[in-house]
Amino acid sequence: MAIDDSIDLAALRRREERAFAALVGLHHRALLATATAIVGSNDAEEVVQNTWIKAYSALPKFEGRAALRTWLTRIAINEGRMLLRGQRREMSLDSGDDGQPLADRFRDNGHWSKPPVTWHDESPDGLLMQRELEACLRRLLAAMPSRQRAMLELRDAGGLEFEEICNELAISASNARVLLHRARTQLYKLVDHYQETGEC
Amino acid sequence: MLKCREIVEHADALLAAELSPGRRMAVRVHLLMCRHCRRYVRQLQDLLRAVPQMHGRASDAEVAKVVRAVREHDKDA
Numbered sequence A: 001m002a003i004d005d006s007i008d009l010a011a012l013r014r015r016e017e018r019a020f021a022a023l024v025g026l027h028h029r030a031l032l033a034t035a036t037a038i039v040g041s042n043d044a045e046e047v048v049q050n051t052w053i054k055a056y057s058a059l060p061k062f063e064g065r066a067a068l069r070t071w072l073t074r075i076a077i078n079e080g081r082m083l084l085r086g087q088r089r090e091m092s093l094d095s096g097d098d099g100q101p102l103a104d105r106f107r108d109n110g111h112w113s114k115p116p117v118t119w120h121d122e123s124p125d126g127l128l129m130q131r132e133l134e135a136c137l138r139r140l141l142a143a144m145p146s147r148q149r150a151m152l153e154l155r156d157a158g159g160l161e162f163e164e165i166c167n168e169l170a171i172s173a174s175n176a177r178v179l180l181h182r183a184r185t186q187l188y189k190l191v192d193h194y195q196e197t198g199e200c
Numbered sequence B: 001m002l003k004c005r006e007i008v009e010h011a012d013a014l015l016a017a018e019l020s021p022g023r024r025m026a027v028r029v030h031l032l033m034c035r036h037c038r039r040y041v042r043q044l045q046d047l048l049r050a051v052p053q054m055h056g057r058a059s060d061a062e063v064a065k066v067v068r069a070v071r072e073h074d075k076d077a
Helices: A009-013 A017-039 A041-061 A068-086 A131-143 A146-157 A162-169 A173-197 B004-015 B021-033 B035-053 B060-076
Strands: none
Touching (some): A009 A017, A009 A041, A017 A068, A017 A146, A041 B060, A068 A146, A131 A173, A146 B035, A173 B035, B004 B021, B004 B035, B021 B035
């Protein structure tokens, strides 16, 4: 089931409060995470509040060409940019270089020394939303170099296309792919360890 | 024959259907023979499906705060 399947688009375009509240419920925290990756945690709340205000007034014109999450993420990026401009700041994201997160899982000959375990809960609802994993996931994302974090939030959580993200973050396509790969493998390693041990 | 480490490196491109035909074939051949890499790719796919929901839903209080602020702004506008 897609994330927006429970949303009544027609009611949303009419800006009915119930539909709007459902939209906020589904996307607010993801937008906060995206805004945090772009402007930092101190200003993220303000960016997301402005995002909702803009989105609310634009809802009657929402055509549904992009997924709602993607549409909202684009508005959040714009609001983030405006806030940074107002503060005479630029988007400064650190790349970090923490190597290959799964490097220690291979032998010298390139084959697995410690292959992934079989995950028990593979549903989108269950995999990353277990209570015990929540704090670990938050820590992992907070410790991630900000460009990696931004790639994960914009591409995998926000659904933006690679080209659009490269323009927004001013990075090359090959760099973007490396950053996304590292972010994903860090996440994979966290879940794999959790699935094996029940802790992280 | 590709090594498991290389399968992990190519897995993103495989799932995004961005591999060249030759490379895709080489990855497929490896996957036919290696259950660990099959598991890796299948679970990566599951993980990517889960990422959009990883931040969870906002609480009723968070939603109410947003709705209130938007309504106030709309009234002033």
